Amino acid sequence: MQIIGGKLTLSSGDLVGHLNCRYLTELDLKVANGELEKPKIWDPALETLAERGAQHERGFVDHLEAEGVPVTLIDGVGIDTAAVGSTLKAMERGEAVIIQGALQSGRWHGRADVLRRVETPSRFGHWSYEVTDTKLARETKGNTVLQICLYSDMLSEMQKADPVSAYVVTPGTNYVPEEYRIPDYAAYYRHVRKSLEGAVASPSPAGAYPEPIEHCDTCRWRRHCDVRRRADDHMSLVAGISKSQIGELERRGIETMAALAKLPLPLQWRPERGAVQSYQRIREQARIQVEGRLKGAVVHEALPPVPGFGLSRLPEPSAGDIFFRLRG
Numbered sequence: 001m002q003i004i005g006g007k008l009t010l011s012s013g014d015l016v017g018h019l020n021c022r023y024l025t026e027l028d029l030k031v032a033n034g035e036l037e038k039p040k041i042w043d044p045a046l047e048t049l050a051e052r053g054a055q056h057e058r059g060f061v062d063h064l065e066a067e068g069v070p071v072t073l074i075d076g077v078g079i080d081t082a083a084v085g086s087t088l089k090a091m092e093r094g095e096a097v098i099i100q101g102a103l104q105s106g107r108w109h110g111r112a113d114v115l116r117r118v119e120t121p122s123r124f125g126h127w128s129y130e131v132t133d134t135k136l137a138r139e140t141k142g143n144t145v146l147q148i149c150l151y152s153d154m155l156s157e158m159q160k161a162d163p164v165s166a167y168v169v170t171p172g173t174n175y176v177p178e179e180y181r182i183p184d185y186a187a188y189y190r191h192v193r194k195s196l197e198g199a200v201a202s203p204s205p206a207g208a209y210p211e212p213i214e215h216c217d218t219c220r221w222r223r224h225c226d227v228r229r230r231a232d233d234h235m236s237l238v239a240g241i242s243k244s245q246i247g248e249l250e251r252r253g254i255e256t257m258a259a260l261a262k263l264p265l266p267l268q269w270r271p272e273r274g275a276v277q278s279y280q281r282i283r284e285q286a287r288i289q290v291e292g293r294l295k296g297a298v299v300h301e302a303l304p305p306v307p308g309f310g311l312s313r314l315p316e317p318s319a320g321d322i323f324f325r326l327r328g
């Protein structure tokens with residue numbers, strides 16, 4: 001998200017970010033408007049992932065070249081008039097494969113990993129292009145589908161012909177692309193895009209809250225959000241608490257971990273969802289964490305063993321036992 005020439009421009013990263021977290025859109029908009037500084041974050045794990053992603057893309061391009069397909073690379077990394085112009089010229093010439101094609105339509109822009117020529121008419125002639133994206137994840141997620149839909153939408157505008165499909169190349173598939181029919185996902189794409197365009201045009205005065213989600217692990221704002229949650233003593237700090245439990249507790253006026261730690265036991269009300277015991281368990285968890293915070297130490301309490309549950313279900317040891325552990 002950037003303001004260029006007085007106009008807010010958006011990318012696939014903004015669309016994917018918005019799908020995952022409305023708070024992220026609010027923060028990025030503040031950066032674009034100069035109200036907040038962009039966080040500087042260096043994460044070796046993310047660097048490694050980015051490098052592996054680049055290797056996977058290079059592997060796919062090498063594979064195409066080994067098959068005798070000529071490829072045209074669009075230089076540079078960002079989107080500027082020169083990169084978009086080079087991409088348009090390559091499409092007009094009817095190049096077979098365009099790598100890092102610079103796409104632009106209205107306020108949207110992005111670089112597609114690969115544009116492949118198909119023999120469907122467009123304003124260029126009897127050919128047009130479809131998007132192929134290389135992704136490390138073996139399972140294609142909503143994020144990727146949104147991205148290829150956005151690229152296909154911009155491509156549609158540039159070539160004046162709708163791409164029928166877009167493709168994703170994942171590792172371990174001998175570079176055989178998976179096909180995604182764009183019309184199947186168009187309504188979903190339009191919905192998320194409209195939501196983002198609305199959020200940047202008229203930000204909600206109430207604002208979103210940085211609820212912890214999976215996307216936080218790779219988000220550049222994670223330190224900022226962690227500081228906010230700790231300052232608020234937000235209940236998401238309680239280990240093992242669920243989003244629906246937080247919602248139920250907030251509706252009952254409990255808004256901090258310290259307040260949850262003091263909730264009278266046994267529980268005086270029946271939860272709308274979930275078992276009473278699960279609320280008692282998170283109340284106790286909050287109590288232990290608050291105690292630890294006050295003592296400045298990690299406090300723990302052992303749960304009483306329950307016959308037939310957890311580790312007590314292990315069989316009696318034998319000499320031939322082999323142990324292995326599953327995580328995640």
Ligand code: SF4
Nearest residue numbers: 021210216219222225
């Ligand atoms: S760290 Fe998490 S909550 Fe904060 S902006 Fe990023 S995704 Fe949203």
